[in-house]
Amino acid sequence: MSSGASRGNRRRRGQPDSAPPEGQGKDRWILSYADFITLLFAFFVALYSLSLKNAGDSKKLTETLNGVFDAVQLSVKPINIGEPVIGEPQTDDAVEAPPIPPAAPLVEEEPVAADVPSNVFTMLNQVIESQYQGLQASGQIAITESANWVNLELKSNLLFGSGEYELSNEAVALLMQIAVILQRYPSVVLVEGDTDDLPVSSDRLISNWHLSSLRSASVVEELVYRGMDPNTVAPIGFSSTNPKVRNTNEYSRQQNRRVVLRISKQEAVNLHDYLFN
Incomplete structure (x- = not known):
């Protein structure tokens, strides 16, 4: 067999057997990008929270930190890619929740006059x-x-x-x-x-x-x-x-x-x- 044929065989063996299906994995970068943006937002909000702590506003600090942690938890949830699934639920349990009982009215007690x-x-x-x-x-x-x-x-x-x-x-x-x-x-x-x-x-x-x-x-x-x-x-x-x-x-x-x-x-x-x- 000639050397040219050998080189041709080597080129064919080095090539992939088939090309990847069109569109597979091209949107995966959105997940990493979304997590990065969320954590970056949390970083700047945390810096703002530290400035509130230095200013002595502990209430605003608590509210801001709670918001940061909630945002980070939301960021690890799956992100839907592509068209959302539209259709009727399989059972009525998914849409019918038991009604929330109304809160009992607050009754202000009259102050008892001291003797x-x-x-x-x-x-x-x-x-x-x-x-x-x-x-x-x-x-x-x-x-x-x-x-x-x-x-x-x-x-x-x-x-x-x-x-x-x-x-x-x-x-x-x-x-x-x-x-x-x-x-x-x-x-x-x-x-x-x-x-x-x-x-x-x-x-x-x-x-x-x-x-x-x-x-x-x-x-x-x-x-x-x-x-x-x-x-x-x-x-x-x-x-x-x-x-x-x-x-x-x-x-x-x-x-x-x-x-x-x-x-x-x-x-x-x-x-x-x-x-x-």
Whole structure:
């Protein structure tokens, strides 16, 4: 056999037996291109999300990242190439889904009004029994209630020095706790100052009217300083005109020297309207 024939045979053996069918695999590049575009979009959105994180907008960051992850999940789903299949479904199950039951209507619950007077009495009584039981046993602190008022009585020697109207450190600590409770259950409060019948013996004071008024004002100023609404609290001095017991001896006079916080059981916006309107 000639060398030319051999070369011809070699050329024929190197050639493919048959050409690939027309159109096979020519659209496969769309899959790779679509995935690339989707991931590129996710990359830039992630960069934007990082800028939102640096700006402190965590809510936008969460929403954006969720969108990125959803997009990536959608990108791995098959992409239809060619004409879509059009026809009737084999069964009705594919098109008839059970109806979604309507959501139950939201019912807004009416806020339950707190029993302010009872809560004030309960809270004050709990603080006194747990932290000031000794003072309660000795009569330095007492709490009672009537039809219209919750009455918290504090003896003057618990709050002030003899003939003084400036609060002691112990008095400030006690009034801080009282102010916290009165802020939680706001109501109008009258702070009443009472003295015994002995005349004052101080160059700074004119009379027991002066002393009782200054003592009640000191308590009011401390309560307001600790956060109470100044429109709901006021001082009043009764001098020795409202004794608890008869001023017959030193013990009875000590019972009459007191400051009483009278907390109203009736609702009111401010003390002035409560008293005069």
